[in-house]
Amino acid sequence: MATDQLQKTIKQIQLLSFAEQLQLIKYLADKLAASQPQRAAARYLEYGKYRDSGTGRMSTEEDFKLAEWNPTEEELNEY
Numbered sequence: 001m002a003t004d005q006l007q008k009t010i011k012q013i014q015l016l017s018f019a020e021q022l023q024l025i026k027y028l029a030d031k032l033a034a035s036q037p038q039r040a041a042a043r044y045l046e047y048g049k050y051r052d053s054g055t056g057r058m059s060t061e062e063d064f065k066l067a068e069w070n071p072t073e074e075e076l077n078e079y
Contacts, residue, residue, distance in 0.1 A: 013021065051058060 013024065016024065
């Protein structure tokens with residue numbers, strides 16, 4: 001849309017009543033929302049979901065401590 005056409009549209013919008021401006025905003029918001037691809041709903045982890053999966057015991061705090069990477073000064077300065 002050319003700049004002059006946009007300015008004309010803005011002036012026309014300013015002549016609308018408050019209710020009409022709100023209606024225009026709703027129309028534009030709905031139109032923009034419909035044109036966007038739908039995002040998948042967030043899926044959160046479910047505590048204990050796999051506790052009976054037969055894979056063995058649950059992880060403990062000690063497991064996480066053992067899995068942490070604790071680099072030496074030499075490893076940090078390697079690159």
